[in-house]
Amino acid sequence: MKPMRVGLLGIGTVGGGTYAVLKRNADEIARRAGRPIEITVVADKNLELARRVTGGACRLTDDAFAVVADPEVDIIIELIGGYGVARELVLKAIEHGKHVVTANKALLAKYGNEIFAAAREKDVIVAFEAAVAGGIPIIKALREGLTANRIEWIAGIINGTTNFILTEMREKGLPFAEVLKEAQRLGYAEADPTFDVEGIDAGHKISLMSAIAFGNNVNFDKAYIEGISKLEAVDIKYAEQLGYRIKLLGITKRMPEGVELRVHPTLVPAKRLIANVEGAMNAVLVKGDAVGATLYYGKGAGAEPTASAVIADLVDVTRMHATESEHRVPYLAFQPDAVIDLPILPQADIITSYYLRLRVADQPGVLADITRILADQEISIDAMFQREPDEGEDQADIIMLTHETREKNVDAAIARIGTLPTVLGEIIRLRLESLM
Amino acid sequence: MKPMRVGLLGIGTVGGGTYAVLKRNADEIARRAGRPIEITVVADKNLELARRVTGGACRLTDDAFAVVADPEVDIIIELIGGYGVARELVLKAIEHGKHVVTANKALLAKYGNEIFAAAREKDVIVAFEAAVAGGIPIIKALREGLTANRIEWIAGIINGTTNFILTEMREKGLPFAEVLKEAQRLGYAEADPTFDVEGIDAGHKISLMSAIAFGNNVNFDKAYIEGISKLEAVDIKYAEQLGYRIKLLGITKRMPEGVELRVHPTLVPAKRLIANVEGAMNAVLVKGDAVGATLYYGKGAGAEPTASAVIADLVDVTRMHATESEHRVPYLAFQPDAVIDLPILPQADIITSYYLRLRVADQPGVLADITRILADQEISIDAMFQREPDEGEDQADIIMLTHETREKNVDAAIARIGTLPTVLGEIIRLRLESLM
Numbered sequence: 001m002k003p004m005r006v007g008l009l010g011i012g013t014v015g016g017g018t019y020a021v022l023k024r025n026a027d028e029i030a031r032r033a034g035r036p037i038e039i040t041v042v043a044d045k046n047l048e049l050a051r052r053v054t055g056g057a058c059r060l061t062d063d064a065f066a067v068v069a070d071p072e073v074d075i076i077i078e079l080i081g082g083y084g085v086a087r088e089l090v091l092k093a094i095e096h097g098k099h100v101v102t103a104n105k106a107l108l109a110k111y112g113n114e115i116f117a118a119a120r121e122k123d124v125i126v127a128f129e130a131a132v133a134g135g136i137p138i139i140k141a142l143r144e145g146l147t148a149n150r151i152e153w154i155a156g157i158i159n160g161t162t163n164f165i166l167t168e169m170r171e172k173g174l175p176f177a178e179v180l181k182e183a184q185r186l187g188y189a190e191a192d193p194t195f196d197v198e199g200i201d202a203g204h205k206i207s208l209m210s211a212i213a214f215g216n217n218v219n220f221d222k223a224y225i226e227g228i229s230k231l232e233a234v235d236i237k238y239a240e241q242l243g244y245r246i247k248l249l250g251i252t253k254r255m256p257e258g259v260e261l262r263v264h265p266t267l268v269p270a271k272r273l274i275a276n277v278e279g280a281m282n283a284v285l286v287k288g289d290a291v292g293a294t295l296y297y298g299k300g301a302g303a304e305p306t307a308s309a310v311i312a313d314l315v316d317v318t319r320m321h322a323t324e325s326e327h328r329v330p331y332l333a334f335q336p337d338a339v340i341d342l343p344i345l346p347q348a349d350i351i352t353s354y355y356l357r358l359r360v361a362d363q364p365g366v367l368a369d370i371t372r373i374l375a376d377q378e379i380s381i382d383a384m385f386q387r388e389p390d391e392g393e394d395q396a397d398i399i400m401l402t403h404e405t406r407e408k409n410v411d412a413a414i415a416r417i418g419t420l421p422t423v424l425g426e427i428i429r430l431r432l433e434s435l436m
Numbered sequence: 437m438k439p440m441r442v443g444l445l446g447i448g449t450v451g452g453g454t455y456a457v458l459k460r461n462a463d464e465i466a467r468r469a470g471r472p473i474e475i476t477v478v479a480d481k482n483l484e485l486a487r488r489v490t491g492g493a494c495r496l497t498d499d500a501f502a503v504v505a506d507p508e509v510d511i512i513i514e515l516i517g518g519y520g521v522a523r524e525l526v527l528k529a530i531e532h533g534k535h536v537v538t539a540n541k542a543l544l545a546k547y548g549n550e551i552f553a554a555a556r557e558k559d560v561i562v563a564f565e566a567a568v569a570g571g572i573p574i575i576k577a578l579r580e581g582l583t584a585n586r587i588e589w590i591a592g593i594i595n596g597t598t599n600f601i602l603t604e605m606r607e608k609g610l611p612f613a614e615v616l617k618e619a620q621r622l623g624y625a626e627a628d629p630t631f632d633v634e635g636i637d638a639g640h641k642i643s644l645m646s647a648i649a650f651g652n653n654v655n656f657d658k659a660y661i662e663g664i665s666k667l668e669a670v671d672i673k674y675a676e677q678l679g680y681r682i683k684l685l686g687i688t689k690r691m692p693e694g695v696e697l698r699v700h701p702t703l704v705p706a707k708r709l710i711a712n713v714e715g716a717m718n719a720v721l722v723k724g725d726a727v728g729a730t731l732y733y734g735k736g737a738g739a740e741p742t743a744s745a746v747i748a749d750l751v752d753v754t755r756m757h758a759t760e761s762e763h764r765v766p767y768l769a770f771q772p773d774a775v776i777d778l779p780i781l782p783q784a785d786i787i788t789s790y791y792l793r794l795r796v797a798d799q800p801g802v803l804a805d806i807t808r809i810l811a812d813q814e815i816s817i818d819a820m821f822q823r824e825p826d827e828g829e830d831q832a833d834i835i836m837l838t839h840e841t842r843e844k845n846v847d848a849a850i851a852r853i854g855t856l857p858t859v860l861g862e863i864i865r866l867r868l869e870s871l872m
Contacts, residue, residue: 017726021585021726022584024586025584025585025725025726028585028586031771031774032651032766032771032774033583034762034766034771135726135730136727137576137577137580137582137730140573140576140577141577144573144576144748144751144752145565145573145577146573146744147468147469147748148457148458148461148465148743148745148746148747149457149464149744150461150464215468273709276709276712277709288571290453290457290740290743290744291570291572291734291735291740291741291744291745292734292735292740292741293734294571294572294733295732295733296730296732296733297731298728298730298731299727299728299730304725305726307726308584308585308724308726309584309727310584311583311584311726312580312583312584315583315584316580319763319764319765320763326755327755327756327763329755333468334467335467335468338467338468
């Protein structure tokens with residue numbers, strides 16, 4: 001059978017991995033897909049690199065716009081990244097009736113609604129398994145494997161860099177800045193780590209999963225995002241003493257009034273499987289009303305794990321490209337005319353449990369003042385302990401875990417507690433999820 | 437749009453769950469599938485039960501053969517179980533051009549090749565996500581999510597009953613027979629627990645996954661199957677002291693000479709995520725050459741988790757029923773004419789590591805005799821320790837872990853060691869997988 005002809009835009013890490021895996025496993029992939037899948041043209045600004053990776057076995061060009069218009073190409077793989085030229089190329093490819101496979105979470109988180117609408121108009125597939133959690137087939141699980149369910153929530157470790165840093169901080173008791181340097185040295189973090197450590201990358205991914213889970217539009221711009229750069233090693237230690245691990249989770253929940261969509265460091269019971277996902281690994285926990293909790297674990301980044309997801313999409317597109325759209329899995333899991341606009345709740349309205357750490361003067365009555373304020377805000381305490389900080393003197397750390405409460409109540413309580421003369425320094429607030 | 441009309445055969449636990457979830461989430465499912473999916477007729481010998489579960493909202497009959505021939509039915513759900521009438525019904529349904537969704541692992545493990553050939557002939561879909569690991573979408577992951585990969589091996593906790601028993605045995609230090617009784621009381625084990633505790637159910641499931649992973653025919657009849665009924669609590673304890681947990685794993689590996697296909701109690705490093713899957717939960721670990729190891733975790737049984745998988749298949753069939761077979765995912769992941777007949781290796785030829793426990797007379801020279809025999813069989817020792825057994829006297833337990841070796845060498849060594857006068861009683865042999 002005639003091979004599917006693929007145009008690859010960008011032959012960096014993932015592009016090179018995709019090229020290598022498609023070549024190495026060509027026979028096995030064709031036995032599954034029913035026909036060969038071949039990269040017939042590669043576009044990259046760095047033609048030298050493209051020549052090295054492909055060994056000159058396919059056409060090379062530095063003009064990606066020529067590739068997306070090329071009548072000899074059936075599918076475009078977009079691995080350029082970013083919002084700029086990648087957006088233009090994807091829209092041009094769609095305009096020319098090409099199917100698109102992309103790993104670009106930033107692009108879809110920001111312009112997904114526009115891109116999916118354009119694709120629908122032209123009746124082409126836009127596949128993006130590689131955009132979330134690398135090689136883990138989580139988009140497929142959400143869009144196809146769990147279709148029976150009303151999805152209740154998703155909580156995912158979906159950024160390997162930050163999970164690596166948090167694992168090292170916990171295991172070695174080191175501060176964030178030091179571990180970040182090590183991660184950069186080892187290649188787990190980029191020279192400018194902002195996208196990863198500030199939670200933006202995780203925000204892109206959870207925004208896409210949230211839309212798919214709830215049949216909602218993509219709402220990255222309304223997500224609450226807090227990274228790990230301000231996380232202190234002492235809180236990891238205290239959390240551990242209370243039986244919790246701290247993970248940077250992307251969380252989305254369906255609530256009666258709307259959808260919670262947030263990324264932040266989160267205390268998770270240490271006995272949960274997801275709390276034991278270490279190093280640069282990813283894992284996504286999905287709660288459905290019928291199936292209960294299911295978890296998906298694997299490598300969330302890297303050349304070949306991401307290539308695995310890109311190629312799975314190529315096989316899907318190869319099977320489905322000649323069908324009508326009614327036979328295809330809808331972009332956001334729900335039929336386009338059944339996607340609705342559920343509101344994303346402001347962070348002040350989310351409901352979760354909290355970890356609070358306060359540095360206080362070691363005086364009688366301090367605790368009474370604090371607990372009175374919490375009670376006024378209808379916040380009830382689940383656990384509490386007090387520790388002398390390392391520097392000693394007449395100060396103590398009070399650590400509290402609250403029961404579930406609305407974030408605005410905690411905001412108000414923290415503001416009031418902060419005015420107490422016996423409370424010294426900043427009040428640390430982290431969120432806690434039991435993930436039951 | 438016109439609803440898909442489904443005939444449900446068997447309204448027991450899973451049938452009832454499927455009916456309930458389809459009804460409860462009808463709107464959400466239709467928003468995904470593009471049209472409503474309705475159970476229009478239920479066949480069950482117990483009409484009273486059928487009436488109770490459905491509230492009389494659909495046609496009822498005790499004649500399943502009438503349903504599979506009914507021109508008003510598009511899809512058959514087979515939830516009767518077993519090899520007998522279920523096989524006839526499925527083949528009849530196919531003959532009548534119906535698509536089939538089944539949770540029947542026993543049927544497919546034994547007659548899968550025949551059933552898939554018949555379905556291919558009639559160009560109908562046979563979907564069986566619910567046959568393996570309940571609500572976990574592992575068939576989808578293997579058939580569609582990991583298509584880029586040369587699958588190297590699969591290791592799965594795919595029987596909840598035995599995992600519950602092993603968890604209880606470890607946590608409470610109780611013997612198998614006692615925990616089995618508790619499991620029966622709690623409904624985790626059946627009155628006749630043979631299928632579960634002797635590993636047959638796990639054998640059915642790993643046989644299906646093996647075929648899908650390697651593009652092979654279904655070979656349940658050639659699988660090596662060993663259950664947990666002879667497992668002693670003391671070995672769970674010793675394993676734990678060595679840093680391992682014992683799990684009943686279904687394992688399949690691609691080797692140069694063929695395929696390993698086996699079910700047995702297995703020592704697994706305690707730090708592996710899969711070693712921490714407790715109670716009745718299931719988990720499947722898949723190693724692909726591109727993606728590395730991925731893990732899928734969730735409830736492997738129960739009314740609604742299994743219904744979740746049945747309905748996911750219904751949605752897939754609803755999308756694909758009107759397409760030609762080239763657009764569909766092949767039954768065994770590989771195109772029917774690309775499925776090959778890889779040999780299943782005899783158990784004597786598998787390669788793994790071993791745990792050995794020997795009761796010996798506490799005399800000089802015993803260990804020298806044993807290690808000499810192991811050396812003769814080219815078995816090298818990874819770890820060893822000696823323990824006084826509880827009853828004391830002049831006896832000791834020697835526990836050894838070997839490096840990887842071929843099973844026939846271990847068989848030969850055990851036979852020779854058993855003839856030593858200083859070796860008392862049976863030699864216990866368990867297998868160990870590092871799952872890297």
